[in-house]
Amino acid sequence: MKVADKQKIKFNLTAGLAILLLIFGFTAWGQVQIPQIPEPATFQPVIPGQNYPTTNTSQSNNPKPNGLDIYEQDHQRQIQQQRQLEEVYREIERSTVKYDLPSCASLKGAEAYRSAFSEISEMADGQKRFSIKEANFLVENAYFDNKANFQEFEIAIKQIGQFLNWKMDDFGFDKSSNLAKNVILYRFFADTLEIKSENMVHYPFKYDFEDYLGKEDWTKMFVTKALSTNSGQCHSLPLLYLILADEIGAKAQLSFSPSHTYIKFQDDNGKWYNIELTNGMFTTDAFVLQSGYVKAEALSNKIYMQPLQEKQLIAHTLYGLAKGYASKFCYDSFVETVINKALELDPNNINAQMVLSDYKTLRFQYVISQIKVPPQHIHKFPKAKALLDEMYAQYDVVDNLGFEEMPEYEYEKWLNSLNDAKQKQQSQELFNGLNQKIKINPELNR
Amino acid sequence: MKQLFVIATILIGFSAKAQSDQEIYEQAFQKINCMLSETCSASFRDAVFTVENAYFSNQLNKENFNKSILFLSELSKQLLTSRELLYSLPDRQEVAKYASLFSVITDTIPVQIDTTQIVQILPFSYDFNDIWGYSDWSNMFVTKLLDSKKGNCHSLPYLYKILADEIGAKAHIAVAPNHFYIKHQSKANGWYNTELTSGIFPIDAWLMASGYIHLDAIVNKVYMEALDEKQMLALNLIDLAKGYERKLGVNADLNFIMKCCETVLEYYPHYINALLLKAETKKKRFDNLMSKQNAQNPADIFHIPEAQKIFSEMTNLYVQIHELGYRKMPEEMYLDWLVSLKEERNKYENKKISTLNSKK
Numbered sequence: 076m077k078v079a080d081k082q083k084i085k086f087n088l089t090a091g092l093a094i095l096l097l098i099f100g101f102t103a104w105g106q107v108q109i110p111q112i113p114e115p116a117t118f119q120p121v122i123p124g125q126n127y128p129t130t131n132t133s134q135s136n137n138p139k140p141n142g143l144d145i146y147e148q149d150h151q152r153q154i155q156q157q158r159q160l161e162e163v164y165r166e167i168e169r170s171t172v173k174y175d176l177p178s179c180a181s182l183k184g185a186e187a188y189r190s191a192f193s194e195i196s197e198m199a200d201g202q203k204r205f206s207i208k209e210a211n212f213l214v215e216n217a218y219f220d221n222k223a224n225f226q227e228f229e230i231a232i233k234q235i236g237q238f239l240n241w242k243m244d245d246f247g248f249d250k251s252s253n254l255a256k257n258v259i260l261y262r263f264f265a266d267t268l269e270i271k272s273e274n275m276v277h278y279p280f281k282y283d284f285e286d287y288l289g290k291e292d293w294t295k296m297f298v299t300k301a302l303s304t305n306s307g308q309c310h311s312l313p314l315l316y317l318i319l320a321d322e323i324g325a326k327a328q329l330s331f332s333p334s335h336t337y338i339k340f341q342d343d344n345g346k347w348y349n350i351e352l353t354n355g356m357f358t359t360d361a362f363v364l365q366s367g368y369v370k371a372e373a374l375s376n377k378i379y380m381q382p383l384q385e386k387q388l389i390a391h392t393l394y395g396l397a398k399g400y401a402s403k404f405c406y407d408s409f410v411e412t413v414i415n416k417a418l419e420l421d422p423n424n425i426n427a428q429m430v431l432s433d434y435k436t437l438r439f440q441y442v443i444s445q446i447k448v449p450p451q452h453i454h455k456f457p458k459a460k461a462l463l464d465e466m467y468a469q470y471d472v473v474d475n476l477g478f479e480e481m482p483e484y485e486y487e488k489w490l491n492s493l494n495d496a497k498q499k500q501q502s503q504e505l506f507n508g509l510n511q512k513i514k515i516n517p518e519l520n521r
Numbered sequence: 522m523k524q525l526f527v528i529a530t531i532l533i534g535f536s537a538k539a540q541s542d543q544e545i546y547e548q549a550f551q552k553i554n555c556m557l558s559e560t561c562s563a564s565f566r567d568a569v570f571t572v573e574n575a576y577f578s579n580q581l582n583k584e585n586f587n588k589s590i591l592f593l594s595e596l597s598k599q600l601l602t603s604r605e606l607l608y609s610l611p612d613r614q615e616v617a618k619y620a621s622l623f624s625v626i627t628d629t630i631p632v633q634i635d636t637t638q639i640v641q642i643l644p645f646s647y648d649f650n651d652i653w654g655y656s657d658w659s660n661m662f663v664t665k666l667l668d669s670k671k672g673n674c675h676s677l678p679y680l681y682k683i684l685a686d687e688i689g690a691k692a693h694i695a696v697a698p699n700h701f702y703i704k705h706q707s708k709a710n711g712w713y714n715t716e717l718t719s720g721i722f723p724i725d726a727w728l729m730a731s732g733y734i735h736l737d738a739i740v741n742k743v744y745m746e747a748l749d750e751k752q753m754l755a756l757n758l759i760d761l762a763k764g765y766e767r768k769l770g771v772n773a774d775l776n777f778i779m780k781c782c783e784t785v786l787e788y789y790p791h792y793i794n795a796l797l798l799k800a801e802t803k804k805k806r807f808d809n810l811m812s813k814q815n816a817q818n819p820a821d822i823f824h825i826p827e828a829q830k831i832f833s834e835m836t837n838l839y840v841q842i843h844e845l846g847y848r849k850m851p852e853e854m855y856l857d858w859l860v861s862l863k864e865e866r867n868k869y870e871n872k873k874i875s876t877l878n879s880k881k
Contacts, residue, residue, distance in 0.1 A: 369725065371728070371746065374736065375739055375742050470708065473711075474708070479710075
């Protein structure tokens with residue numbers, strides 16, 4: 076799951092696309108004045124956006140503008156221009172500026188999203204029992220305008236659960252062991268499992284790297300898609316894992332890392348393990364940290380690498396709901412409502428915070444596209460200014476949580492690094508260690 | 522008789538000296554404590570000078586110190602006005618200050634004295650000699666750094682923080698195993714690191730890859746937290762206690778060290794160096810009791826209530842330290858790790874910020 080596919084769009088009207096990188100122009104390099112004991116007003120700081128070029132601090136032989144009268148004329152002209160501008164602004168204000176993004180609520184199929192939202196909200200508020208199977212089905216079915224059949228989905232899950240139970244019997248696993256149940260689940264995803272007597276065989280899931288962000292086809296993110304094609308990505312596969320874990324009574328939890336989700340579970344002694352389902356491997360925390368996009372603040376705010384609790388998992392499904400709606404229809408106030416609910420459940424859900432960030436950016440851009448004022452005049456439109464401030468405040472929230480955008484190619488590079496011999500060996504060692512712990516009869520193990 | 526007199530004068534002389542050092546340190550403590558409790562106005566710069574001055578029995582020249590700081594802060598102000606930062610987000614003016622500070626510490630800066638003469642002001646560099654201050658404790662000092670232009674991971678970030686205060690820039694010191702570095706926040710990059718020992722902006726993964734930062738230590742903010750003003754001020758009291766310990770040696774009063782630790786922990790409860798020093802001091806107390814009783818094993822003196830109390834406090838403290846995520850980093854590993862940043866620069870450098878270097 077590559078979440079933050081929309082970058083934070085920084086606001087800069089004059090320069091078009093903002094230059095985000097820190098690039099220093101070292102002008103006037105050799106002309107630094109020797110520091111002296113200062114007198115007040117010796118140093119004229121350069122203020123960007125001033126009308127006249129004062130950037131050159133070297134005491135060059137530029138003559139001063141000649142005569143006060145020229146200055147005065149210029150001043151008068153400016154004042155007049157200013158008045159005219161303000162008149163124009165008042166005019167714009169009087170005409171109807173829309174401060175909310177256009178709503179998609181009346182579009183066909185939007186209703187399905189509203190009903191899914193109210194059902195998941197009931198689960199969040201404890202009026203209805205939460206199950207990831209149902210909640211996730213609601214999310215995906217809303218996209219299909221409620222045309223999918225829950226019974227069919229449920230039967231499919233039940234059958235797999237049955238299969239896994241048989242297989243555990245087959246291996247002689249202790250069914251009260253959380254470790255054993257997670258190992259069988261892991262093998263269901265990563266291995267070929269066969270029950271000859273029943274003539275059943277299941278092949279490992281493949282990582283579907285084609286459109287893994289669901290940019291072209293949002294259903295690429297879906298558990299139902301993963302089940303029907305036996306391939307998925309980092310959003311769908313961990314969710315399927317959780318659904319199946321519920322089915323066979325295993326305890327496993329979802330966990331976030333930059334642009335990514337994976338599985339955490341504890342063995343019978345409380346030791347934690349990470350399962351990376353896109354490659355069907357066991358990973359170490361060091362692997363996650365080596366992505367290079369995990370900041371200390373992200374860890375101390377617990378936005379990454381923590382096992383999600385139930386409330387947080389509900390927030391995650393709401394995030395999926397909001398993204399699905401935005402992908403199918405548009406960003407409108409419904410997206411905001413859903414995300415706010417998600418953040419009420421889990422204020423540090425970074426993916427939801429990013430959706431909110433996108434939403435506020437788009438809303439401001441929509442407003443500015445109507446009123447078309449340069450940034451320094453934005454305060455003439457208090458409502459627009461308030462939206463701009465809100466957008467920046469949201470950027471600060473995201474920054475303070477320790478988020479950093481992970482570019483797609485970096486994400487792919489990181490995920491591919493799992494194919495390194497070292498990572499593979501580490502995974503195999505972890506897996507072997509686990510197998511020893513559950514005392515698998517070696518004759519039955521392959 | 523004559524001999525006795527000589528011995529007596531020596532003894533009296535020593536005790537008089539010890540006492541005056543004691544007094545100096547007590548005054549230094551009061552001064553910093555006063556800042557921490559907000560009774561006096563806080564100044565990181567004064568606190569640092571107080572600590573270093575106490576070590577030199579108040580013989581340091583404050584005027585020289587002030588002059589050096591003034592020179593450097595004016596230099597960075599001049600840099601600020603004489604070049605243009607290509608950065609367009611709202612915090613532009615603040616970020617420009619960070620850039621000028623970084624240049625003052627790590628770059629050679631040509632300064633035009635008159636129409637014909639240009640003087641090169643050399644950067645500060647890392648002193649690989651005696652990085653722990655074993656042979657000379659003052660190697661850790663900012664005053665030493667100012668004199669020799671060479672410093673370490675203690676003096677360099679401290680100087681940076683002092684200069685940041687002078688030019689009104691927000692800078693945060695952060696703690697890593699055996700190490701300090703600088704953190705800033707910008708709109709373009711969020712939190713980012715400035716490593717002055719090598720003049721590189723490393724990503725957090727470099728610190729995490731040191732191998733001595735347990736995940737829990739980050740979650741519990743033992744390491745890599747951007748310290749606030751109070752916390753940074755509090756760092757100085759541990760420096761004071763350590764200098765005191767070094768200076769007075771066996772004459773050091775453990776109560777004074779303990780007082781420093783306790784005070785720091787009031788304002789910065791998870792400061793790992795304070796917790797460690799506190800635990801070590803408790804251990805010393807216990808050792809003293811053991812040698813007083815001629816005991817071989819700790820258990821031999823458990824019948825003394827005081828000994829048992831100290832012992833359990835000490836063990837509780839070590840448990841707490843472990844649970845916070847602290848793992849001891851062997852000193853020989855430290856340099857390997859520090860150097861890894863230069864050797865594996867490509868892997869650990871924050872590329873977004875380092876554009877600065879290539880555009881020079």
